[in-house]
Amino acid sequence: MIQHLIDGILIGAILSLGATGLTMVMHMLRFANFSHAELLSIGAYSALVFEQLFKAVLPFTAGTIGPLSMTWALAVAMIASMAVTGASAVLFDKLIFKRVREKGEELSMVFASFGLALIIRNVIGLVFGLQTQLFSKDIIFATVLSRDPLIMVKPDQIAVLAITLLIIFALHLILSRTTYGYALRAVAENPSLAQVNGINLQRMIVTVWLIGGGLAALAGVFYGLTNQISPVIGRDLVLPVFAATIVGGLGSIYGALLGGFIVGIAANLALTVLPSGYSPSVPFLIILAVLLVRPHGLFGEERQ
Amino acid sequence: MTGIISYLVFFTTMASILAIATLGLNLQWGNTGLFNGGVAAFFGAGAYGTLLLGGTSQEDHLGGFELPYVVALAGGMAAAGILAWVVGVLTLRMRRDYLAISTFGMAIVFENVMRNAEWLSGGAKGLRGFERPLRDALGDGFAYNAAFLAVVLVLLFATYRFLQVLVRSPFGRLLRAIREDETAARSLGKSPARVRLTAFVTGSVIMGLAGGLYATFYAFVSPQDVLPTLTFQIWAMLIVGGAGNNRGAVFGAFLIWAAWTASGWLLSRFAPVDAQIYTGSIQYVLIGLVIVGMLLWRPQGLLPERLVISQSGQAPS
Amino acid sequence: MDDAVLEVKSITAGYVPDLPILHGVSMKANRGEVTVIIGPNGAGKSTLVKAIAGLVPVSEGAILHETVDITNIRPDQMAMHGIAYVPQIDNIFRSLTIRQNLELALRHSGKEGPAKLATLLDQFPALRDKQTARAGSLSGGQKQFLAVAMALATSPRLILMDEPSAGLSPKAAQEVLELTKSLTEAGVSILLVEQNVNQALRLADHCYILAEGSNQTDGKASELLGNQVVADIYLGGRRLRAGQ
Numbered sequence: 001m002i003q004h005l006i007d008g009i010l011i012g013a014i015l016s017l018g019a020t021g022l023t024m025v026m027h028m029l030r031f032a033n034f035s036h037a038e039l040l041s042i043g044a045y046s047a048l049v050f051e052q053l054f055k056a057v058l059p060f061t062a063g064t065i066g067p068l069s070m071t072w073a074l075a076v077a078m079i080a081s082m083a084v085t086g087a088s089a090v091l092f093d094k095l096i097f098k099r100v101r102e103k104g105e106e107l108s109m110v111f112a113s114f115g116l117a118l119i120i121r122n123v124i125g126l127v128f129g130l131q132t133q134l135f136s137k138d139i140i141f142a143t144v145l146s147r148d149p150l151i152m153v154k155p156d157q158i159a160v161l162a163i164t165l166l167i168i169f170a171l172h173l174i175l176s177r178t179t180y181g182y183a184l185r186a187v188a189e190n191p192s193l194a195q196v197n198g199i200n201l202q203r204m205i206v207t208v209w210l211i212g213g214g215l216a217a218l219a220g221v222f223y224g225l226t227n228q229i230s231p232v233i234g235r236d237l238v239l240p241v242f243a244a245t246i247v248g249g250l251g252s253i254y255g256a257l258l259g260g261f262i263v264g265i266a267a268n269l270a271l272t273v274l275p276s277g278y279s280p281s282v283p284f285l286i287i288l289a290v291l292l293v294r295p296h297g298l299f300g301e302e303r304q
Numbered sequence: 305m306t307g308i309i310s311y312l313v314f315f316t317t318m319a320s321i322l323a324i325a326t327l328g329l330n331l332q333w334g335n336t337g338l339f340n341g342g343v344a345a346f347f348g349a350g351a352y353g354t355l356l357l358g359g360t361s362q363e364d365h366l367g368g369f370e371l372p373y374v375v376a377l378a379g380g381m382a383a384a385g386i387l388a389w390v391v392g393v394l395t396l397r398m399r400r401d402y403l404a405i406s407t408f409g410m411a412i413v414f415e416n417v418m419r420n421a422e423w424l425s426g427g428a429k430g431l432r433g434f435e436r437p438l439r440d441a442l443g444d445g446f447a448y449n450a451a452f453l454a455v456v457l458v459l460l461f462a463t464y465r466f467l468q469v470l471v472r473s474p475f476g477r478l479l480r481a482i483r484e485d486e487t488a489a490r491s492l493g494k495s496p497a498r499v500r501l502t503a504f505v506t507g508s509v510i511m512g513l514a515g516g517l518y519a520t521f522y523a524f525v526s527p528q529d530v531l532p533t534l535t536f537q538i539w540a541m542l543i544v545g546g547a548g549n550n551r552g553a554v555f556g557a558f559l560i561w562a563a564w565t566a567s568g569w570l571l572s573r574f575a576p577v578d579a580q581i582y583t584g585s586i587q588y589v590l591i592g593l594v595i596v597g598m599l600l601w602r603p604q605g606l607l608p609e610r611l612v613i614s615q616s617g618q619a620p621s
Numbered sequence: 622m623d624d625a626v627l628e629v630k631s632i633t634a635g636y637v638p639d640l641p642i643l644h645g646v647s648m649k650a651n652r653g654e655v656t657v658i659i660g661p662n663g664a665g666k667s668t669l670v671k672a673i674a675g676l677v678p679v680s681e682g683a684i685l686h687e688t689v690d691i692t693n694i695r696p697d698q699m700a701m702h703g704i705a706y707v708p709q710i711d712n713i714f715r716s717l718t719i720r721q722n723l724e725l726a727l728r729h730s731g732k733e734g735p736a737k738l739a740t741l742l743d744q745f746p747a748l749r750d751k752q753t754a755r756a757g758s759l760s761g762g763q764k765q766f767l768a769v770a771m772a773l774a775t776s777p778r779l780i781l782m783d784e785p786s787a788g789l790s791p792k793a794a795q796e797v798l799e800l801t802k803s804l805t806e807a808g809v810s811i812l813l814v815e816q817n818v819n820q821a822l823r824l825a826d827h828c829y830i831l832a833e834g835s836n837q838t839d840g841k842a843s844e845l846l847g848n849q850v851v852a853d854i855y856l857g858g859r860r861l862r863a864g865q
Contacts, residue, residue, distance in 0.1 A: 032401040034341075034408070100599055110339050110404050111539060112599050118536060118592030122585040130581065179728035182721045186714045193714065195696040196674065196706050197726055197771065239412055242405045250401065252716065277420040284409035291394040291402070299716075 003151050004268040010157050010226060011240075012264025013164035017219035018237060019244035019256035020171070021212025027188045027251030028208055029097065031109035035117040036216065037238035041124055043085040043217025044224040044233060048133065050077030050084075067155040069136040070225060078221050082214040089213030090206055092116060117234060125231035132230040135221075160222045167218070168257055175253060184208070188251050236280075240267065243283035247290050249300020258298060262286075306446070313449050315565065320456045321517045323557035326541045327463050327550060328510030334547035334609065335471055336503040337483035338396075339404040342411030343538045346384040346508040348530030350515030352418065352425055353380030355525055359434040366424050373437035377516045384512025385505050387414075392501045403504075411532060419527040430526025434519070456517055460554070463510055467550050470506075479503055533588070537564060540591050543598045546605025555607055560594075624652040626779055626810045627673070632682030632692075634672040641680065642668045643834045650779070650827075655802060655811045657825035657842065659818050665834040666814040667709060670781045673812070674699060674706040686779065700729070705772035709783040709814075712768040715757030719748050719767060722756050726774035741770050762793030769800060779810045786817045798824055822846040 022036040054073035055062045061073035100112050145151040175181035186194040187204045195201045223233060244263045248255020267282040274282070290297060325347055332338040340346075358376025361368030371379065391410055395402040418425040425431055442448040470476050482496045519525040537560060545556020567590060571583035598605065627650040635641040642665045650656040658666045671677040673684055675694040684692045691702055699706060714722050723741060727734045742749040745766050751759065756767060765785050772780050782801065786794035794817060801811055802824045815821035822828060825842040838845075 026401065032339075032404045034404075096596060096600065100603075103603060107337055107339070107400070108599050108603060110341075110401075111543065112596055114341070114536065114539070115592040115595030115599070118588050119596065122588040122592070125585045126582055126589070130585070179724055182714075182717055182725040183728070185717060186725055189714050189716050190711055192676065192696075193708060193711060196676070196699070196708065198697050198700045198729060198775070200695075200697045239405075239409050242409070246402070246405065250399065275420065278416060280416045281413040284406075284413045287406060287409055288394065291398075291406070295394075295398060 001272060002149060004272055005265060006153060008265035008268030009261065010161060012261035013161050014219045014222050015240050015244045015264050016257045016260025017164060017215045018241040019260045020253055021215045022241055023245040023251060023253060023256040024188050024208045025212050028191050033113045034238060035113040035120060037241055038117050038120040038234035039085050039089055039213050039216035040220035040223060040237055041231060041233045042088055043081050043220030044229045045124055045128055046084045047077045047081035047221045048229060050080045068159055069156055074135055081221060082217040085217035086210040086213035089209040093209050121231055121234050130231060132228045134228055135225055156225050160226055188253060239283040243286045246287050247297055249297025252299035255297055255299035310446055313453050317453045317456055317521060319558045319561040320460045321514050322538065322541065322561055323554045324460050324463050325511045325514035325538050326553040326557040327467055328507040329538055329542050330547065330550060330553040331467060332504055332507035333542060336479045336500055338500060338504050339400060341404045341408030343511055343535040344530045344532060345411040345414035346388060346511040347515035347534060348414050349384040349387050350380040350512030351519035351525040351529065352431060353383035354516035355431045355434045355519050362433050380516035381509045381512040385509040388505045388508030392504045396500045397497045411535060415527050415530050418530065428527060430524055432524055434523045436520060436523050452521060464550055536591055540594050543595055543605060546607040546609060548609025549607045552605050552607030625649040626652045626687060627812065628685040630683045632672060632679050632684060634668060634677050634679040636677060643672065646836055648829050650810055650812050652810050653805050653808050654826035655805055655813055655824060656827045657813045657815055657821045658829045658831060659815055659821060660831035664831040666831055667783050670783050670812065670814055674781055700775040703778040705775055705777035706781040707768045707772050707785060709787055713756045713764055717756055718753050719756050720752040722767060722771055723774060726771040737774065741773060745770050761789045762796060765797045782811060782813045784814050784816055
């Protein structure tokens, strides 16, 4: 039970990062972006490439950081991957979403995002192979926190959680203390009013894709670090990430952060009663429960 | 020669069944603007429902009610309708995104449950033990397949006619009004949520019919038949054919099914042996490119929607 | 003394190309005056102010503000031209606090920001007392005050207001309209769209009546107020009885 809770918090942290970017894009551009979870894959794979690159060029970065399986090379690769993934998100918008939007076919954006997701996922599979990969093949032993009940945590997991909480805190400071943060929230809540209030929407759209892509890259690397990397990361995480945004309320950044943890924990606790084969179904059950009890989520407001 | 003819019969049967599902999606998306991200679930509900109700009794799972075929097929369609009603009631009052996400989630759950719930669906190994109707009279060979194709074609035509009449009726005009401008439709005193629910359930029942026919044809269904791939294929059919145009939906279904089977055949024949596991990926990239490419360069499809003008509604000069 | 701040010259505009809502609408607004636009539902009143604000594309004609051509300006650059726009509904950020809403509106004010914030809060005591509350929790009238305060943050010379009294209680509506009138004392010009014809005509200086996307008539507000014919024809037969 406690082990499930801990695992849930960990996956929850990853979902939070994914859902934050998704909810901002979804609210600002008014469409359910089914390709957002593929940004996690792009993040994980580009970090993999950069890590190899840094290790080859700068051999001294191949050492691991303290008790973690993460190398110094991966730490730097993570930052490079955030930049690449953010840039990819901006590029996809420019190549596809912006054009569909400008044709006035806003409803078709969902279709476009599905098509894009299919393309990204399968191109990754073609380039990197369908097999799963790991950042590190070294086996890192989990620290046993308690024997009865048996609770184990890996150092990597603690690091992932700590970094996520740090980023969430930094995001919180920006959103609650700076006018730039207010502008981001304003755009998420009401894009046309934001524009009337002097916010340059085009520039903000680029910013939001960059932030969303960067956070998704982190989430992807963290997922790869605590689980494994495979071309189907996006397929497996798309529904949980959507569930997190719905739990939090579409458009609410704080809602998405909290929603990620709620979905992660609930999905893991559900496995104490459900056979593990059913775990892909749990996010949908959470969505159904939210729609029944509180359709607009924790922080969402009723708006068309 | 007979090989080619029997393949053509097989191909036409499959394409026609998928065309029925595409027509169902056209009612939802093309005419009403409702995004169904889980076509496979409603198709699957029809398939599983039909086999469970009409199959022979099995030891290890539910079903085997041995109901008359028509009743079983209707039951499968009803199962699809019930699923659609549940999702629709919960989401159609809200932003369109919710329907997209919920239907997508529904399809994942449907496949997941069919794969795991052995007591219900036979699990990963699928659902067997279904006697195809009139098999005693027609046997299992070409005659049966030709007769089945005839039935499928009749149903395809009936569905097409039904939808043509529906979209020209006042109800059809209401659907388009809601798609174009919900606020205006509401000000006419109509409840958009209820109208959309009716359209959504009707479209899903049609998908259920397609699923029922599909399962009947193979006398078998497994989780492999209700993967998200099916949803993508049916979308591509509608988008390529032309959303809003029923003839386009049928045309798109045949075209995409031909392209899909042809590309699969080419890849399996000419791709190197060690690359064979990647042929699926290539096909998915292609279908993704078709969807995105159409939206960018010809969003109205190959056969665009022709706006129906009511008799009194001649455009003012 | 025709001192036009805003001049709309025969514009054609609409949300979708080839489907104009406004057909060659012209109007002027004078400095320091309240100009009101009235007309039946669907007349294109809101579309007109949105077109001025750059939110609805203008396909023909021109819009001049202080002799500068502002046809199809980018909405986020309105403030640079000294224009502010208060939309009809959803005109504040509900998830931000009142103070955050104001700080957002003031964010290009640089060093003057804090002083301006203090001035605005003095001007709207009701907002000062609730600075840290979420704007979504305000009453209808208070929301309009906040929206007006946000518009004032950029020190505009012209404010476009779309039905500020819609959905308010008669008392709150009166307060908002009186506030609007009081702004002109500082030399600000107001272009107001109103459904509340009776009250609007009483505080306005000049009035334009639109119907079906075209100019119908215009004149001094005080003269139109008593004009039975105008009331019957253009306002759906609604009587404009004094004292109602």
